Amino acid sequence: MANLIAEKREGTGKYVAFDLRKQGKLPGVLYGYNIEKNVPVSVPLKEFVGLLDGGDRLLDLQMEGKHVTVLIKQVQYGTFEHQIMHADFFAIDATKPVNVEVEIELTGDALGVAEGGILDQIMFHVGVECLPKNIINKIVLDVSNLKLNDVMHVSDLPKLEGVTYDAEGDEVVISCHAPAAEKEEGEGGEEGEGNEPEVIGEKDRAEKEKD
Numbered sequence: 001m002a003n004l005i006a007e008k009r010e011g012t013g014k015y016v017a018f019d020l021r022k023q024g025k026l027p028g029v030l031y032g033y034n035i036e037k038n039v040p041v042s043v044p045l046k047e048f049v050g051l052l053d054g055g056d057r058l059l060d061l062q063m064e065g066k067h068v069t070v071l072i073k074q075v076q077y078g079t080f081e082h083q084i085m086h087a088d089f090f091a092i093d094a095t096k097p098v099n100v101e102v103e104i105e106l107t108g109d110a111l112g113v114a115e116g117g118i119l120d121q122i123m124f125h126v127g128v129e130c131l132p133k134n135i136i137n138k139i140v141l142d143v144s145n146l147k148l149n150d151v152m153h154v155s156d157l158p159k160l161e162g163v164t165y166d167a168e169g170d171e172v173v174i175s176c177h178a179p180a181a182e183k184e185e186g187e188g189g190e191e192g193e194g195n196e197p198e199v200i201g202e203k204d205r206a207e208k209e210k211d
Contacts, residue, residue, distance in 0.1 A: 006063040032091035055137030108144030112176030117148040127166030134162040
């Protein structure tokens with residue numbers, strides 16, 4: 001478990017937050033298990049970004065000589081890319097299961113792509129339930145054996161000890177299908193009866209005009 005030092009901050013509001021960021025600190029809030037009310041805090045921005053980039057979700061937050069096991073619950077970004085403005089730290093009971101969202105990362109070269117297919121990832125994150133000590137940074141799904149017109153479901157995700165998936169087993173994670181042009185050729189009518197391509201949103205617009 002990664003460590004992060006936090007300080008209580010007295011003031012709140014955008015001007016206080018602005019001054020903190022100028023000092024290289026990130027404003028945040030601590031709440032959750034054994035926390036009677038929300039505690040405004042600040043943490044070193046550089047260290048926080050390093051932990052976040054490394055995939056750390058579970059932290060030992062050290063503040064005023066005390067250690068609190070927390071999850072990075074939410075990160076607020078600014079207008080500019082990668083500009084972190086605020087973070088929520090959710091205190092948890094290390095002996096009880098928690099629910100978190102985990103990234104799904106694909107690995108391998110799908111057989112269907114070699115056959116001319118296209119990978120279409122439907123699910124990029126999945127909810128899991130586990131004890132804090134079993135929290136993982138990502139789920140790695142091997143798509144090497146995915147053939148053209150095949151589908152992989154939540155039930156195909158790797159089985160991990162102490163981890164259960166919140167999603168239904170039949171929910172689609174990724175599919176491999178033929179390019180749209182090939183689909184249209186295969187589904188077209190008789191020769192000479194080609195259909196005009198449908199303009200996205202045109203059908204809905206036409207139905208609204210009828211109403």
